[in-house]
Amino acid sequence: MNTPHTLFEKIWRRHVIVQRGDSDALLHVDRNFVHEGSMFAFGALAKEGRNVRKPRQTFAVADHYVPTLNRERGMAGIADPEVRNMLELLENNARANDVVHFGIDDPRQGIVHVVGPELGITQPGLIVTCGDSHTSTHGALGALAVGIGASHLKQILATQCLWQKKPKTLRITVDGALGPGVSAKDVILAIIAKIGTAGGTGHAIEYAGAAMRALSIEGRMTVCNMSIEAGARAGMVAPDDTTFEYLHGREYAPRGAHWDQALALWRTLPTDEGATFDREVTLDARALEPMVTWGTSPEDALPVSAAVPDPASVSDADRRARMEQALRYTGLTPGTPLQQVKIDRAFIGTCTNGRIEDLRAAAAVLKGRKVTVPSWVSPGSTTIKRQAEAEGLDRIFREAGFDWRASGCSSCASMNGDIVPAGERCASTSNRNFEGRQGKGSRTHLMSPAMVAAAAVTGRITDVRKL
Numbered sequence: 001m002n003t004p005h006t007l008f009e010k011i012w013r014r015h016v017i018v019q020r021g022d023s024d025a026l027l028h029v030d031r032n033f034v035h036e037g038s039m040f041a042f043g044a045l046a047k048e049g050r051n052v053r054k055p056r057q058t059f060a061v062a063d064h065y066v067p068t069l070n071r072e073r074g075m076a077g078i079a080d081p082e083v084r085n086m087l088e089l090l091e092n093n094a095r096a097n098d099v100v101h102f103g104i105d106d107p108r109q110g111i112v113h114v115v116g117p118e119l120g121i122t123q124p125g126l127i128v129t130c131g132d133s134h135t136s137t138h139g140a141l142g143a144l145a146v147g148i149g150a151s152h153l154k155q156i157l158a159t160q161c162l163w164q165k166k167p168k169t170l171r172i173t174v175d176g177a178l179g180p181g182v183s184a185k186d187v188i189l190a191i192i193a194k195i196g197t198a199g200g201t202g203h204a205i206e207y208a209g210a211a212m213r214a215l216s217i218e219g220r221m222t223v224c225n226m227s228i229e230a231g232a233r234a235g236m237v238a239p240d241d242t243t244f245e246y247l248h249g250r251e252y253a254p255r256g257a258h259w260d261q262a263l264a265l266w267r268t269l270p271t272d273e274g275a276t277f278d279r280e281v282t283l284d285a286r287a288l289e290p291m292v293t294w295g296t297s298p299e300d301a302l303p304v305s306a307a308v309p310d311p312a313s314v315s316d317a318d319r320r321a322r323m324e325q326a327l328r329y330t331g332l333t334p335g336t337p338l339q340q341v342k343i344d345r346a347f348i349g350t351c352t353n354g355r356i357e358d359l360r361a362a363a364a365v366l367k368g369r370k371v372t373v374p375s376w377v378s379p380g381s382t383t384i385k386r387q388a389e390a391e392g393l394d395r396i397f398r399e400a401g402f403d404w405r406a407s408g409c410s411s412c413a414s415m416n417g418d419i420v421p422a423g424e425r426c427a428s429t430s431n432r433n434f435e436g437r438q439g440k441g442s443r444t445h446l447m448s449p450a451m452v453a454a455a456a457v458t459g460r461i462t463d464v465r466k467l
């Protein structure tokens with residue numbers, strides 16, 4: 001009988017070119033994404049007089065620096081020379097190397113981790129890389145997707161290969177069904193709250209269980225996206241009919257006989273019965289509530305019905321000191337019910353929660369209501385923006401008082417100037433609530449799109465199930 005293997009193991013074994021010692025392997029990279037931050041890798045490559053080895057396997061996407069206003073004017077609408085320079089560098093590097101470029105004017109532009117799956121570039125069984133932490137998002141389609149640094153990116157551009165230390169495996173099984181108002185974002189925040197930001201360190205996570213199987217690909221992407229916030233090298237979900245239906249007919253997905261061949265292979269990828277993982281964690285979906293963060297780390301997450309925790313009740317000195325610093329930064333008092341915390345603005349978007357399903361969930365809350373704080377939405381891609389407009393979601397957002405912006409990373413990292421002012425508290429669908437993440441002195445509370453919409457309406461953190 002054949003040895004049973006995990007999804008991760010199957011993909012890893014198919015991609016090893018050279019093995020060095022027990023754990024280091026040279027892997028073939030199937031798809032590589034670059035954004036504006038790739039300039040150092042391209043620069044180093046050019047300095048050595050080299051070009052991209054396999055240009056058809058690299059895809060350039062403008063996202064971090066693209067403005068979300070005045071987009072109809074293209075590059076001419078960018079006032080900040082630094083921002084324009086970053087976008088031009090990406091365009092020039094892509095052109096010089098014959099790499100496909102989804103730039104500011106391209107109707108397929110969007111956030112790199114939204115565009116890859118949306119165009120069918122990301123597929124099950126592939127190794128996908130990008131010089132970006134949240135590359136783990138692509139694992140939702142059953143790919144092994146890893147974020148890399150500039151030197152690794154240069155290596156991939158030059159050789160289409162990557163040296164990697166083999167991670168351990170961790171299976172997180174989420175059993176049961178999610179209750180009303182509880183979404184993929186709440187699942188991943190609950191997981192990180194349970195295992196901590198170092199809980200997945202050195203591991204590739206496979207998410208399994210009835211609740212994960214019931215999620216759409218959009219929801220699975222939200223979960224896989226934040227694997228990195230638990231310290232994991234990758235997050236993945238075994239491909240199934242939901243995956244195949246999502247991919248079928250997309251621009252870069254295989255067609256005709258190639259589709260049939262690919263499908264036959266993809267069906268062999270799920271973890272075999274009896275395969276073992278280095279670690280296992282389980283969660284009961286039925287026990288989950290909408291989650292919200294109170295501190296400056298994604299692990300500082302609690303059910304919305306809870307109160308701001310008291311560091312004095314924590315015995316671990318390091319943890320207590322970190323909590324005290326987080327509360328100083330967020331300006332919250334221990335014991336305050338989270339639902340009494342007022343917010344100053346709301347933001348919906350990002351590679352975590354900027355997909356059509358996220359916009360629909362937020363619009364369902366906003367319909368017939370008005371926001372009470374400045375609020376904006378930046379769809380995860382220009383394609384999603386068009387789709388939302390075709391469905392009339394933009395009208396609902398606008399009538400509620402939301403600013404309907406163009407697609408980009410926007411206020412997730414605020415590199416394009418979409419900054420949350422110092423001292424302001426933002427209800428956000430993004431993935432990081434670190435100090436200064438949305439702008440110097442900004443305070444971020446992570447939550448789901450429906451929860452952000454609810455907070456925008458009431459002006460405070462709100463249990464969306466009550467609206």
Ligand code: SF4
Pocket residue numbers: 063064111112113132134350351352408409412413430431
């Ligand atoms: S949306 Fe945020 S997390 Fe995602 S790629 Fe952009 S900056 Fe990174």
